[in-house]
Amino acid sequence: MIVTLPKEALKYLDDKIIKVEIDENLLKEEKKMLRIKKAKGILAKNQIDGLKYQKKIRKEYQRKPDAK
Secondary structure, eight states, rough: OOOOOGGGGEEEOOOSSSEEOOOHHHHHHHHHHHHHHHHHHHHHHTTTHHHHHHHHHHHHHHHOOOOO
């Protein structure tokens, strides 16, 4: 994974170690994007059209009015 950070985040750098200070909110966003990419990969790996799958799921959970 490649992460782009502002130069101010760099705290220490030598030949073997890079230390950076990462904002928790940025880290949470990166993790969320990684989960989304993995989910898309699962759909693609199983040859599932994401849009068709979403429509199917939404249709299953639509509330139907009670018949009286």
